[in-house]
Amino acid sequence: MDKVSGQKRAGAHLFPPIDPFDQRMLDVGDGHRVYVEQCGNPDGMPVVVLHGGPGGGCSPMMRRYFDPNVYRIILFDQRGCGRSRPHASVVDNTTWHLVADIELIRETLDIDRWVVFGGSWGATLALIYAQAHPTRATHLILRGVFLSTKRELEWFYGGGAGNFWPDLWQQFEGLIPVDERGDMIAAYNRRLFSGDTMLETRYARAWAAWENALASIESEGSGGSGPAEYARAFARLENHYFTHGCFLSDDQQILANMGKIAHIPGVIVQGRYDMICPPVSAYNLSRLWPASRLVMVGKAGHALSEPGISAELVKTMKAIGVSKISKI
Template identity: 35%
Template sequence: MDFSQLQASSKIGDDWVYPQPPCLNFGWLEVDRDPAHRIYWEEYGNPDGEPVMFLHGGPGGACAPVMARFFDPKRYRVILFDQRGCGKSEPNVATAGPSVALAKNSTADLIGDIEKLRDRLEIAGPMHVFGGSWGSTLAMAYAIAHPDHTASLILRGIFLGAAEDLRYLYQGNAATWDKDPYGLTEPGAYMKYPDEWAALLSVLTPDERRDVMTSYKTIFDHVPANAAEKERQQRAALIWSLWEGVISNMIPETADTGKFGEADFALCFAQIEAHYFANALFLPAGHFFDHIDILASIPVHIVHGRFDEVCPLAQASRLVAALTEAGAAPATYVVTNAGHSAMERENALALTAIMDGLPPIAL
């Protein structure tokens, strides 16, 4: 039977509105000492244009030049940077280890880094803040801390980071999986990705599966004493990374896992995520709803995939309801026929359309 006519990918492919712009400038900025942290940044588009601060996901996902393609390069001055511990920022978790690269690595530190980068790039007035997944979390946290510097929030794949949100992604039916791997005992992303779920749990013993995130964090924190322990740690990081990378797409691309299948990226990504998740994202419970009045004072634009299994749509619904109750429904709320990734075609085109339609910032 010929299946060649079936849709093979949900990614944007060649359908971008804007071509890849050249990098105008790049550098490293020292943002902390003891231990020293230097964040890597790049600048794209119009150097005299409206500033856009791009906040990548993960935590630990790092940036790539393609992320500048959401924006009209004639209108916007786009800033990409790798958050502490990942990408080209130094120290990197994969090379320096977690004891160094995860020291002084919290949400408050990242918010401070954004302010330091603003100063370094001489951004004096408000800017557009654009973030997806964990980037949406960080964008909202930044806006609450610095509303005067936030002209608008453009958010994709809302991640509120509540315990129930993390359990959906990482716990599911894990506690009973050994006895009934296909039992739908708890809600979770495993229901749509049983093979990838089996791989995620294969690293753990039945007892460790009672708390998947804690067990993975223990593996990542352990200093390997021999080759077998090191191999288990590296395998755990790779499988953690692949779990999120594959399920981020409505049509999983298991044959082309991209950066999520690269050993160094995976080791960095997995350990930073586990660090933030184990510490409740370094944010007080209910932080966004306790400060919903601040968020409601800023134009908020939301794009969320209906088939998002990393950050289910209920998280966006929760935020939209809170903003509406606070008297300021989102300026834009688009639910796409897509999954989680910003590179899903419907998500990417919706985000570009929002950026094209934003009222200009007075410079």
């Protein structure tokens, strides 16, 4: 099945398309302006959506996982990507800048507490944000868990996933001289930040294509890289964050700090055949999180657009909405 068909099947589980009732560019400091939008019910239950990447940006489809009559849906493009500016910039762009941005958005929109919904890097950011501000998240809804560990990065950029997709790995690895292949993140970093826009774009496309090809179990390795502008921001930001260990002080920082958020209810939706973020991370996280529920979705990979993952996320958000309404 092609990617478009897979998205259509996922869309069957979602709410109808909606437009924002509020769009703004928020000055978050350091020369960065972040795109923020609100959809749904202005008086509804607030939910903030944290997109993946880093550098992926939000999309209109992300609005559709929530009942617009129940939820006040907040989406934003993280620093350097999507509609945020400056585009593809890694200056003053770290995990801790993003955590501060999320808090500024919450305060600017006069929200006390909210549901935090994130997938892949968005799940990473959701966990780090909640650990930094444990009184602000009412629930954590996570998909395709990434814990920002060396083990995970070595799996995806060190040949682990390449053992399952050797032809695609060769396309990704083949652009790098043999003597540099021992550290693919560093090798791509030299090219993504070369100062030559054409060279950066070429390697950005290869970086994005490697990840996108493995995102969905139904894509059959044909994910593509997306437009050049998107690929350049996505690749540069991901590489920047991964080069710096996502700016965490400890490789096991997220798991080591789960005690801070053990009380927050959470649902982890994980594709059983996720080739980008293997399920062991979600499993290890759930074991340290007593208030969580782990849902392994069979015949599903990493992408938000996987039909089984979409269905489970919508089901989860409906249940939270019903629970909230029943208490009123």
